[in-house]
Amino acid sequence: MSLADLIIRQAVLEDEERLAALRSMVWSRLSDVTPWPAADAAVFDGRQAPEQFLIAELGGRLAGFVRQVPPTPLASNRHVRQIQGLAVKPSARGYGLGQALVEAACAAARAEGARRMTLRVLGHNHPARRLYERCGFAVEGICPEEFLIDGRYVDDVLMGRRLH
Known part of the structure; x- marks a missing residue:
């Protein structure tokens, strides 16, 4: 597999079934x-819309997605976007696809006039945290023991980076 065949594009309604299958496939307590x-659960459900998603295709097949949205509806926060979903098909991991999706989301946000990108990641998700650090994100705050997952308390780590 090679990123030479990678296409990152805006999602369309017709992608919903493949997105739902991928989301279900990669779900993890991590x-x-x-x-x-x-x-078969709806992805585009009124809170999530195709224009929020970038799709990664390798050889014409869905390999991953990233979702970025404004974190709030407030005008005073309009310059910020937040990654609220990143998934890479297990067979496509290790080739730089996650980093390509994050960078594409940042470029799209920058093109829309955003100055910052933020995200939240679980404290125990070390692979994702390393990925985000490679993409220039830094820890900006930690909510200790924010979630109780399988009987263990897990921190919520807030990360961000400038886009300009």
């Missing part, structure tokens, strides 16, 4: 605080 989603 990265998710919500219940496991069924493979």
Whole structure:
């Protein structure tokens, strides 16, 4: 597999079934605080829309996605975007696809006039934290023991980076 075949594009309504299947496939207690989603559960549900997602395709097949949105509806916060979902198909991991998706989300946010990108990641998700650090994100705060997952308290780590 090679990133030479990588296409990152805006999601469209017709991607929903493949996105739902991927979201269900990659669900893990390492990265998710919500219940496991069924493979046929709606992705575009009124809170999430196709224009919030960038899709990664390798050889014409869905390999990953990233979702970035304004963190609040406030005008005073309009210059910030937040990554609220990143997934890479297990067979496509280790090739730089996650980093390519994060950088594409940052570029798209910058093109929309955003100055900052933020995200939240579980404290025990060391692979994701390393990925975000490689992409220039730094820890900006920690909410200790924010989640109780499988009987263990897990920190919520807030990370951010400038886009300009």
